[in-house]
Amino acid sequence: MALSNVVETPASGFNFENVCRNVALEGLLQGGQTKAPKPMKTGTTIAGVLCKNGVVLGADTRATSGEVVADKMCAKIHYISPNIYCCGAGTAADTEKTTDLLSSNLTIFSMNSGRNPRVVMAVNILQDMLFRYRGQIGASLILGGVDCTGNHLYKVGPYGSIDNVPYLAMGSGDLAALGILEDRFKANMEMEEAKELVRDAIHSGIMSDLGSGNNIDICVITKQGVDYIRPYQESEYKDKRQRRYKYRPGTTSILTEKIVPLELEVVQETVQRMDTA
Amino acid sequence: MERNLIDSQIKGVSTGTTILAVTFNGGVIIGSDSRASIGGYYVSSKTINKLIQVHDRIFCCIAGSLADAQAVTKAAKFQISFHSIQMESPPLVKAAASVLKELCYNNKEELQAGFITAGWDRKKGPQVYTVALGGMLLSQPFTIGGSGSTYIYGYADAKYKPDMSKEECLQFATNALALAMGRDNVSGGVAHLVVITEEGVEHIVIPGDKLPKFHDE
Numbered sequence: 001m002a003l004s005n006v007v008e009t010p011a012s013g014f015n016f017e018n019v020c021r022n023v024a025l026e027g028l029l030q031g032g033q034t035k036a037p038k039p040m041k042t043g044t045t046i047a048g049v050l051c052k053n054g055v056v057l058g059a060d061t062r063a064t065s066g067e068v069v070a071d072k073m074c075a076k077i078h079y080i081s082p083n084i085y086c087c088g089a090g091t092a093a094d095t096e097k098t099t100d101l102l103s104s105n106l107t108i109f110s111m112n113s114g115r116n117p118r119v120v121m122a123v124n125i126l127q128d129m130l131f132r133y134r135g136q137i138g139a140s141l142i143l144g145g146v147d148c149t150g151n152h153l154y155k156v157g158p159y160g161s162i163d164n165v166p167y168l169a170m171g172s173g174d175l176a177a178l179g180i181l182e183d184r185f186k187a188n189m190e191m192e193e194a195k196e197l198v199r200d201a202i203h204s205g206i207m208s209d210l211g212s213g214n215n216i217d218i219c220v221i222t223k224q225g226v227d228y229i230r231p232y233q234e235s236e237y238k239d240k241r242q243r244r245y246k247y248r249p250g251t252t253s254i255l256t257e258k259i260v261p262l263e264l265e266v267v268q269e270t271v272q273r274m275d276t277a
Numbered sequence: 278m279e280r281n282l283i284d285s286q287i288k289g290v291s292t293g294t295t296i297l298a299v300t301f302n303g304g305v306i307i308g309s310d311s312r313a314s315i316g317g318y319y320v321s322s323k324t325i326n327k328l329i330q331v332h333d334r335i336f337c338c339i340a341g342s343l344a345d346a347q348a349v350t351k352a353a354k355f356q357i358s359f360h361s362i363q364m365e366s367p368p369l370v371k372a373a374a375s376v377l378k379e380l381c382y383n384n385k386e387e388l389q390a391g392f393i394t395a396g397w398d399r400k401k402g403p404q405v406y407t408v409a410l411g412g413m414l415l416s417q418p419f420t421i422g423g424s425g426s427t428y429i430y431g432y433a434d435a436k437y438k439p440d441m442s443k444e445e446c447l448q449f450a451t452n453a454l455a456l457a458m459g460r461d462n463v464s465g466g467v468a469h470l471v472v473i474t475e476e477g478v479e480h481i482v483i484p485g486d487k488l489p490k491f492h493d494e
Contacts, residue, residue, distance in 0.1 A: 124351075131348045134387070135288055155322075159289030159344035163313070163322050 043211020045173030046076060046087035047181065047201045048142045048153050050166045051194035054222035055144035055151050058198035059087045060173070060206050061231065062213040069213070075230065077219045081106045081117050084145030085219050085226065089171035090158060091138040098139045102126060119145040119152040123162055131160030140170045146221050173205025173212040180204045195220065199233060206235075289344055290314070290321050293463025295425030296338040297453055298395035298405040299437070300418050301446035304474035305403035307395040308450045309338045310425065310458050311466035323466045331357050334478065335373045335396030336471050340423040341410065346390040349380050370396040374406035374414055382412025393422050397473050421453065425461035429453050443472065447481075455488040 046059040063071035078086045078099035086102070088095025102125055106117040123143055130137055141156040155163045155170065167185045169177035180201040189197070195218060205212045215231035293314050298307040313322040327338050329350045335357070339346035353376045360376070361368045374394040381388060392408040407415045407422065421433050436449055447470065454468045468483040 127344075127347065127351075131344055135344075157290050157321075157344065159342065161290045161313075161343035161347055163325060165322070165324070 043173075043209070044076060044089040044171030045169065045177050045202050045205025045209060045212040046089050046142055046171050047169040047177045047198050047205075048087065048144045048167065049181070049185065049189070049194050049198050050144075050151050050153050051189045051191055053151075053191055054146050054220060055153055056191070056194045056198045057085055057087050057142065057144045057219040057221070058202045058232070059217050060202055060212040061215045061217060062211070063092050064211055072214045073231075075217065077217055077228065077230075079103060080122055080143070080145070081110070082226065083116060083147055083221065084119055084122055084143065085221060085228075086122075086144070087142040087170075089140045089142075089174075094137045094139040095141065098126065098129065098137060099141070101129070116147060118147045118149060119143060119154065120149075123154045123156060126156045127160050127162050129160075130156065130158060135159040142168060142170055144219075144221060146223050151221075169201060169205070171205070171209075171212065173202075173209030176208035177201035177205040191220065191222075195232075203233075289342060291342055291463075293317065293425075293461070294327060294340045294423035295421070295429075295454055295457035295461060295464040296327060296340055296393050296423045297421040297426070297433075297450060298338070298393045298419065299441075299446055299450055300395075300403045300405055301441045301443055303403070304397060304443065304472060305395045305405060306443075306446050306450050306470055306472050307336050307338055307393065307405075308454055308468060308470040309423075310454060310464040311469060312464055313343055314463045317463060320465070325466075326469070328469050328471050329354075330478075331373055331394075332361065332368055332396070334367065334398065334473055334475075335370055335394065336473060336478075337373070337377065337392045337394040338422075339390060339392055341390035342388075345388045346392070349377065349388065349390055349392075352380060353377050367398060369398045369400055370394060370404045370406065371401075371416070374408060374416075377408045378412050378414040381408055381410070385411050391422060393420055395473065397475055403473070421457075423457075423464065425457035425464035428460040429457045432456055443474075447472070451483060452489055456491065458485075458488070459491070459494065 043064045044060060048055060048057045057077055059076035061073050062069055063074035076087055078088060080086050080099060080103045086099050088099060102122060105125060106122060110117055126141060135158050138158050140158055143154045143156060145152055153165060155165060155168050167181045169181060184197055198218060199216055202216045214235045216233045217230045218232035220227040290313050294310060296309040298305060307328060309327040311324050312320055313325040315321050328336050329339065330336050331350065331354045337350060339350065356376045357368050357373050360372060377392050377394060391410050394406045394408065397403050405417055405420055407417060407420045418439060419437055421429060433453055450470055451468060458464045467485055468488060470481040472479040
């Protein structure tokens with residue numbers, strides 16, 4: 001049986017090695033006084049819309065860590081394959097890693113089978129992976145792509161549920177974005193109209209949700225190719241720095257210089273011949 | 278999307294639902310609503326498909342956690358298909374229901390999903406099976422399930438007749454779904470009905486505004 005899925009089936013059950021390691025580390029760090037840093041979440045607005053000739057995906061670019069904006073230009077639209085892109089909401093690391101894994105898996109599959117991956121395949125792999133982890137991976141994803149069977153837009157929840165829809169929004173700003181989408185979505189829209197709709201939906205999320213903000217990214221996928229517009233629209237609340245914060249070399253004067261040569265002893269030397277035949 | 282799941286037994290998306298299956302003379306009708314909710318206050322999908330075809334003449338409808346149900350039906354679809362290839366004949370409805378039951382019973386700690394399996398096979402004709410949360414398997418002439426079913430037990434018990442015609446059965450199922458969707462907040466959307474007979478499978482969709490209306494609506 002040709003192996004179309006190259007992700008190794010993991011040992012059954014959960015792998016909590018990292019959780020144990022984190023607990024041990026926290027204990028070591030100054031006798032348990034220091035807490036591990038909070039995970040970076042993308043309090044987010046992401047949206048996707050099916051239009052006549054393809055799929056339009058949109059996202060804001062703010063990543064938060066607690067109450068602080070950790071990244072003002074975070075890329076939330078991830079590359080999966082030349083014809084499939086994925087927006088991710090939830091824990092930044094989880095969405096990043098999950099989509100990376102999916103992308104690698106699909107690339108190897110394409111090379112092995114000689115076929116372009118289909119959106120349903122990507123969705124099934126994601127569903128299997130997220131379900132296996134029972135919601136511990138906090139990734140809510142919007143998958144959009146164009147393949148030989150047509151244009152597709154799927155929603156994948158963190159527990160592994162999937163839904164095939166013509167338009168959707170996810171993230172903390174989803175209700176605001178959904179309001180715009182519910183009002184103005186029509187089946188078989190023109191590309192430009194769809195781009196404006198997604199932009200307005202993300203804009204609404206940015207205005208009404210504290211966890212979303214900064215710029216808007218748009219990704220347009222059609223049979224001809226992908227147009228990843230980053231940023232599609234810049235935030236009008238950009239701050240201008242008052243002065244330059246780069247320092248010339250020589251700003252800090254060197255008072256003394258002391259060079260200590262490290263004496264290293266060669267303990268063992270092995271030569272392994274590389275066979276290049 | 279970090280929201281508190283107040284009072285929700287099911288984490289993530291759940292199909293707080295109304296599902297039913299009814300045998301009639303020559304076939305079986307399986308039906309459901311189309312709403313998926315989170316925590317009992319947010320409708321995460323108005324058009325979710327709860328009638329999953331696991332084989333040519335066998336359908337199952339899902340209730341409970343959407344993720345769990347979709348995962349189980351995926352595994353069940355594969356196992357039933359494989360079984361059918363090995364036996365070189367279409368699977369019995371009981372076999373399909375048993376596959377679901379095994380999956381539910383053996384993983385009862387982790388799963389929160391219930392199913393109604395209905396279909397037609399050559400040996401026993403139209404049949405309906407319930408697979409409950411813990412893995413109980415029961416065969417009945419008709420059955421209702423999901424959170425919305427509590428509101429229509431009276432209606433179903435009073436109005437069901439064995440050996441109905443297809444039209445009578447369709448009316449019965451449509452009325453039952455409409456009544457349940459009218460009273461249960463986590464059931465709604467459109468009504469999906471599938472009629473399974475020896476000849477084939479017919480899918481009927483009734484949008485919310487075309488459902489039968491009862492007094493005070």
